[in-house]
Amino acid sequence: MVRFNTLAYAVFLALVFVVTWWLAQRGRSRARLLVLLAASYFFYAQWDPRFLGLIFATSSADWLLGNAIGHAPNDRRRKQLLILTVVMNLGVLGLFKYFDFGIAQFSALLGTLGFHPPELALRLTLPIGISFFTFESMSYVIDVYRRELPPHPSYLEYLAFVAFFPHLVAGPIVRPWDLLPQLADSPRFDPGLASRALLLIALGSFKKLAIGDYLALNLVDRVFDAPLQYSALECYAALVAYAVQIYCDFSGYTDIAIGSAALLGVRFPRNFDSPYQAHNVVDFWRRWHISLSSWLRDYLYIPLGGNRRGRARTYANLLVTMLLGGLWHGANLTFVVWGALHGLLLAGTRAFQEWRGARAAEPPSALGKVASVVLTFHAVCFCWLFFRAPSLQDAWTFLGRLATLSTFHPNLDPRLLGVLAVGLVSHYVPEGWFQRVLATFSSLPAYAQAAVLFAVALSVREMASLEAVPFVYFQF
Secondary structure, three states: OOOOOOEEEEEEHHHHHHHHHHHHOOOOOHHHHHHHHHHHHHHHOOOOOHHHHHHHHHHHHHHHHHHHHHOOOHHHHHHHHHHHHHHHHHHHHHHHHHHHHHHHHHHHHHHHOOOOOOOOOOOOOOOOOHHHHHHHHHHHHHHHHOOOHHHOHHHHHHHHHHHHHHHHOOOOOOOOOHHHHHHHHOOOOOOHHHHHHHHHHHHHHHHHHHHHHHHHHHHHHHHOOOHHHHOOOHHHHHHHHHHHHHHHHHHHHHHHHHHHHHHOOOOOOOOOOOOOOOHHHHHHHHOOOHHHHHHHHHHHHOOOOOOOOOOHHHHOOOOOOHHHHHHHHHHOOHHHHHHHHHHHHHHHHHHHHHHHHHHOOOOOHHHHHHHHHHHHHHHHHHHHHHHHHOOOHHHHHHHHHHHOOOOOOOOHHHHHHHHHHHHHHHOOOOOOHHHHHHHHHHHHHHHHHHHHHHHHHHHHHHHHHOOOOOHHHHHO
């Protein structure tokens, strides 16, 4: 199994890098594209080869439907083909991800009414990354329908767009108008970009293995598995640690994905922008998982009416969008509650800003800015509780433990608190500093770059746990 945080992935990426650039430098762009597609399918097959047919079939169907829409004789036919696309994609997603959940909830409802139907469950294995590649492929057809994108002529390029391995499993969700032209072009090797990509991969691995995994194994998982055995202070620390863990885990994955793509001559959009610096929840969603939040905005919130049909409809659209965004993350009521809470917070923030009117645009005082960032962070942490808890009952138990306000903390040792502090403080490093580090690294001679990368790898080895922790977003 080829995971981003393993030596096997490093070897795999190095082989793909050498072969594809060797072909690119000889002008064999089609052969390069075939190698990228074959490597991507090989990468995906390492998880479960049975689902190669699924990703190939859905990609092929969307390419054919997109072309059919682009050449349809009238708007009625175009709409019929669009409906077919949406039904097909959501049908596949619903079958694998939500069928058993929906049946279980319906059976529970019937049980409250006194009916007890026989158990019906498919218990299908969830194809990894299905939510990501389904959204990407479906967005292509929708863009063609909206006439924002012409039907793509190359079947091979389209298959590579959907399956391109750096973003296949857990994003970022790359739009077709961004990635397809890059796959069609013949890239030129940029040593500076390659250097920055290597450092980005190293730093992403550090965030994932040295911070995210350490917090997960030494605090978060233990407390969430048995909150009654810990004090309120330890539960609070675990909740904050989970906020740091999921950021370091997912942004670390994104850094590796962006760096891997850059090594192959492809640029991905930014997916995180220091989300815990947000001064309200609206700002948080401009910074967190940017590719998903923009996808939900463009393909769900705006089609629902956005903010164009009055205040009440705007608030309802926000709530529906975030409810569905929560459900997108998984077939569990905890994700529904998480989405609903964010929908309510977004609607509440918008209502508060409208109430303040022109004063909402005034820059806050230094104290007010700090207070708003701290308040937003804790509101997001409260929502993360439902995202992380295995069930709603577990979430209530956790909240009950927090309410005891007990403060004994034998499980909060100095090293653990130090890693948590590093994870929090590094989040607030100015972006300009980070960009200067990348630029400085890329300007170093090769031997100095190798020494830096070796030092990062050594520190990751010393801090990383022996137990491998899967990336959080792999389950989605």
